[in-house]
Amino acid sequence: MIRSDPASSRRDPVAYDAVAKFFHWLVVVLIVAQFALGWTMPDIHKGTRPDGLIAWHLGVGATLISAVVLRIVWRLTHRPAPAALLPVLSLVSQITHGLLYVALVVVPLLGWANASSRGWSVRLLGLLPYPAIAPVGSPTAHAMGDIHGVLAWVLFALIALHVAAALFHRFVLRDRILQRMLP
């Protein structure tokens, strides 16, 4: 809920700049693709080749890793104006955003480590190769594949909570929080 401040209802302070908005929505598109690919690609066993949908999951994943790194660098160097929220809502939103950022780093890293342990190359746009971050055959990185799948569900739950909050602001509280992230 936004505090009833006559000045804030007349004008919005600049919250997220165009670059921050671009990265937010680019990451949304890439994550939707990663869930769709992760849930529909064939089961992976010893000896599975990284073809078809699996290759797409790795390729989109490489783009996502770069987009998340750039997004975090931008965020650390460009602080948005704080939203005029009640302290309790401000705390809850900061915790949720923090957990989203952690999941945006950890989930892709676990998938990347698992790909490396299978000897699969992760390439940006299918061209620029990223380094392997785990030795081929590493049992730890193999287990990280399972954790990747489980934490993808945690990320999904966080996103569901985040989207529900955005819609709650827009349609129930009728404040301008959603507009802060729209073009």
Ligand code: HEM
């Ligand atoms: C937030 C982004 C990502 C999401 C939401 C996601 C989601 C998923 C899902 C749902 C699965 C299937 C899990 C299962 O059925 O057990 C999966 C598997 C996999 N993902 Fe991702 N993924 C993401 C990023 C990445 C990245 C960046 C890479 C590597 C560059 C990657 C590599 C893999 C690999 C290798 C598997 C197979 C793991 C195994 O079965 O052992 N993923 N992913």
Ligand code: HEM
């Ligand atoms: C993959 C899905 C999504 C992820 C991972 C995600 C992640 C994030 C993160 C980390 C922030 C905090 C930005 C910062 O302060 O640096 C944020 C802000 C925001 N997101 Fe999302 N988001 C997703 C989808 C959506 C969707 C679908 C909507 C709209 C329905 C939305 C609306 C917003 C809004 C309005 C803010 C700004 C909140 C504020 O003013 O404090 N997000 N998002």
